[in-house]
Amino acid sequence: MEPKPAHAGRLRIVVAGWEGGGNVPPTISAVAALCARGHEVTVVADDSVARDARAVGARFVGWKRAPNRPDRSAASCFVRDAELADPFTAFAAWCERIFVGPSEAYARDLIDVMTVEPTDVLVASDLLFGSVLAGEVAGLPTAILATNVSICPLPGHPPFGPGFLPAVSAADHERDRSTAAWAEEMWNGFLPNLNAARQALGRKPLARVLDQLHAGDLHLLATSRVFDYPTAGLPEGVRYVGPLLGEPSWIDAGGARPGSPDRPLVLVSFSTTDQGQSAVLRGVVEALGRLPVEAVVTLGNVLDGFDVPVPANVRIVDSASHEAILPHAALAITHGGHGTTLRALWHGVPLLILPMGRDQNENAARVAYHGAGLRLDLASEEAALAAAIARLIHEPDFTINARRMAEALRAEPPAGERFVAEIEQLHARHRAHPTCAA
Missing domain, CATH: 3.40.50.2000 (Glycogen Phosphorylase B;)
Structure with missing residues (x-):
């Protein structure tokens, strides 16, 4: 027919x-x-x-x-x-x-x-x-x-x-x-x-x-x-x-707020599917706990039973609106999914990307190519994570390049x-x- x-x-x-x-x-x-x-x-x-x-x-x-x-x-x-x-x-x-x-x-x-x-x-x-x-x-x-x-x-x-x-x-x-x-x-x-x-x-x-x-x-x-x-x-x-940057219908729009203004805010978000990210998330949380930052970790409503000691400067939530958090953030740490990556760049936020597979290596490579962030291996130890986080927050070129990307994206x-x-x-x-x- x-x-x-x-x-x-x-x-x-x-x-x-x-x-x-x-x-x-x-x-x-x-x-x-x-x-x-x-x-x-x-x-x-x-x-x-x-x-x-x-x-x-x-x-x-x-x-x-x-x-x-x-x-x-x-x-x-x-x-x-x-x-x-x-x-x-x-x-x-x-x-x-x-x-x-x-x-x-x-x-x-x-x-x-x-x-x-x-x-x-x-x-x-x-x-x-x-x-x-x-x-x-x-x-x-x-x-x-x-x-x-x-x-x-x-x-x-x-x-x-x-x-x-x-x-x-x-x-x-x-x-x-x-x-x-x-x-x-x-x-x-x-x-x-x-x-x-x-x-x-x-x-x-x-x-x-x-x-x-x-x-x-x-x-x-x-x-x-x-x-x-x-x-x-x-x-x-x-x-x-x-980039079509709609947010999922299941996010909690009020699930997290920015931290104190005198400490840089870091958004952490890995996949909204279970790709085995629990181990790397634990390492990221531990590294953040040793740094003078405030952090919000969103689990994507996918990691039931995720259990890790939570430092005083880190908040872990099932979901939260990245659109609400990123305007206040100094850094985003992610697996490199396309939506999370482009949303961070839309807001001029540099990225630390630890790819797990799929298209994530491609997105991470483009971020590095444009000087808007760093790519690390999933197996990176806490010291390497902490050093990368400090570089991305304190070396101005990463933020300058991310903001330049934001201007170009918003001009389209x-x-x-x-x-x-x-x-x-x-x-x-x-x-x-x-x-x-x-």
Whole structure:
């Protein structure tokens, strides 16, 4: 059955989402912007996202065939990174269980929704390859939303994952070539899964897993050009829309207040999913306890039973509004999730980043590249943590660079408006030229 077109003007938009922690707030921010514009939006996602989607005015449909988390608990997560040997094993598990393995299930769920409801545009997820396949099969204009830096390296960028700085030497370029080949091999280990889904849905096989992303008309990066590495040009259809910095619906807006004005305030926030951050959090709390600072540690409502001796100058809360704390902060300490990183930079706050995996090395590398913070290994001892914290607070260049980044970010047009404009223009182009993509 062909998806039904909606009437002109007010668009019917289907947005594919999934519960991955930090990817949810920017996805919901995008949905909120579409709803505020007057479009009718249906979010198809894990049941744990239902409350957020409905709160901004969208209709919600839970995944039926595809994996579906009922809540945000660690027990419901399909991949528990902390239980796996290393980030490479975790990546393979995510590919098998979410990104590529269930592609047919994700695609069929979306096609069912788009067949019943009039649909003008599909907003797919860059990490749900089945969502992009659904748009290809349905023949709908499809925008792929990336809630972080691009997983497909842009021209002149190093390969995604390890957190390399841009190449400046022959050895760097060779490093990038060999790492890119290894990453390609990792992705293509799941090519049989993707091609089985494509065959079941009447599409030809692909030679590479990442070629599935070429089926989208637009690839919208919810990050900033000024945060990302420089690039000579963007591939056709790739656009920066800027960071979508909505906060989760479950935060406690009154959960924490700034400390005394004569002692620098430090915000500590690691993942909103359990990535095994308890050990590093303990080390950070111990280091902060020995310094003349005030600190607020937010646990992301995910670490039940987190138990550590709490120094007098540290407050630990399940959640609190970072938007309320950061204007008063001198430093943010984090794992380097994209949302936390960009929100700190938006407020001109330098960062100490201890990456745990996923996209975090990439964000940490960009912060270091711009001189707006430092990156440390997770295994860093208390003395190293304390020394880095002292440097970031007392050496002015870090704050100067972070504030320069804040000025550049704030000078950009609002990300929600840019996202909506791209979706509306995509629809208009397809109405005018149905066979034209970006």
